[in-house]
Every structure is written in C-alpha cells, then in structure tokens.
C-alpha cells in the first residue's frame with residue numbers, strides 16, 4: 096500500500112478519476128461497475144465500496160458511504176485529496192411538497208439540518224451546488240426522458256427522529272415536513288447539504304441527483320423492481336452528466 100493512499104478508502108491518486116459519484120448503498124457501486132467499461136474494484140473496507148471505470152470516455156470513481164453526513168463527508172474529503180474535482184451524489188430521497196414517487200430530483204440547494212457541514216463552513220454559508228454540473232444533470236435526465244423536478248432539499252441527521260415518525264423526535268415529523276413543504280422544499284435526505292458545503296470548503300464541484308423512492312407523508316415506498324430499474328437510470332444520467340461536464344473554474 097502506498098503512503099499516498101487514503102486512510103479509509105485505501106486507494107491512491109492513480110486509482111481515481113477526476114470525476115466521482117457518491118452513493119449510499121454499496122450495492123449501487125456494483126450496479127455502477129456493471130454499467131462502466133473496465134471497472135476495477137478498489138476498496139471494500141468498512142463497507143466503503145469503491146470502484147473506478149470509464150463511461151463515455153470519462154474516468155469515474157464510484158464510492159459508497161452507507162448512510163449519513165459524517166461518513167459522506169469523509170469519503171468526499173478523501174477523494175478530493177486524491178485528486179477528484181467533480182462529485183455527483185446519486186441517491187434516494189423522501190418526497191416533500193409536490194414531488195411524486197419515481198421522480199428524479201435535482202438539488203438547487205439544501206437546508207443544512209445536519210451537523211457535519213458546520214465543521215467545514217459556518218452555518219450562514221448557503222449549501223448550493225456547482226451550477227454547471229447541476230445543469231448537466233438536468234440535461235441528462237431530460238435527454239433520458241425521465242420525470243424530473245428541481246428544487247431545494249433538506250438534509251437531516253436523525254432518520255428516526257427527524258424523517259420517520261417514532262414519537263422520539265423533538266418535533267413531530269409531519270409538522271416538520273408540513274413546514275418545509277409550505278416553504279417549497281421538494282425532498283429530504285441525509286447528506287446533500289454536507290456534500291455541497293464540504294465540496295465548497297475543499298474547492299471542488301458537487302451536485303446532487305436523487306430518486307424520490309419514499310413518500311414523506313405516507314412512507315409509501317416505490318415497488319422494489321421499479322426502484323432497481325430507476326436506480327440504473329439514475330446512474331446512467333449521473334455518468335452522462337459527468338462525461339458531458341467541463342472542468343469548472345473558481346467553484
């Protein structure tokens with residue numbers, strides 16, 4: 096192992112592309128590897144499954160972080176240290192407001208309801224994506240003919256206290272979601288705001304495209320087969336956007 100290897104991802108600068116995809120579910124890395132050419136599995140330690148391959152000529156690294164902002168930021172931070180310049184989060188979200196199950200939701204910003212991002216930049220700093228990469232994502236989902244929506248996300252740490260009602264949170268989840276929906280927020284996840292802020296702090300570009308897989312108001316889930324098919328479309332769209340994007344100066 097080279098001394099230049101990342102601490103947890105256990106791979107080196109030569110192993111990664113300038114573009115990366117961040118996913119939660121490690122199974123999505125294996126799905127992604129099957130969609131790329133010449134994919135090489137680099138790491139499985141701690142479940143931070145990572146592979147690098149090619150899509151439309153672009154060398155792309157795909158890493159899984161599991162769940163939550165702290166570990167998503169660790170993975171982004173290590174990949175940025177290895178030389179990755181562009182990140183796309185490809186995951187799933189809960190619907191808020193008018194968003195419907197099965198839609199592909201592009202983040203135009205995210206409410207910072209998690210604690211990790213404040214360790215990078217003060218809470219006044221807005222969690223906004225790289226706009227060129229975001230536009231590439233929107234074009235990719237439109238060209239693929241997918242049902243799409245763009246808007247503001249909200250990202251939280253507490254799945255069973257802030258996102259799914261168990262009676263243990265400080266505020267009823269329905270009230271939180273009602274307040275956010277009335278403010279025009281379109282989706283809730285656990286990582287997007289931290290990914291945007293950590294990327295800004297580290298001087299790299301980031302954007303987020305997620306499949307609306309769970310209804311925030313009823314907790315209805317997409318049927319499994321539909322979700323698997325949609326996750327394949329999600330990966331294709333994210334890869335196409337990275338392959339089409341040009342390096343962004345001065346993020």
Ligand SMILES: O=P(O)(O)O[C@H]1O[C@H](CO)[C@@H](O)[C@H]1O
Pocket residue numbers: 118119120161162163185186187188254284285286
């Ligand atoms: O589908 P992924 O990318 O795992 O993301 C979502 O799924 C997990 C919660 O169900 C959280 O990590 C959330 O952000």
Ligand SMILES: O=c1cc[nH]c(=O)[nH]1
Pocket residue numbers: 187188189258283284285308309
């Ligand atoms: O239940 C879900 C589904 C997607 N994303 C989340 O954060 N929660």
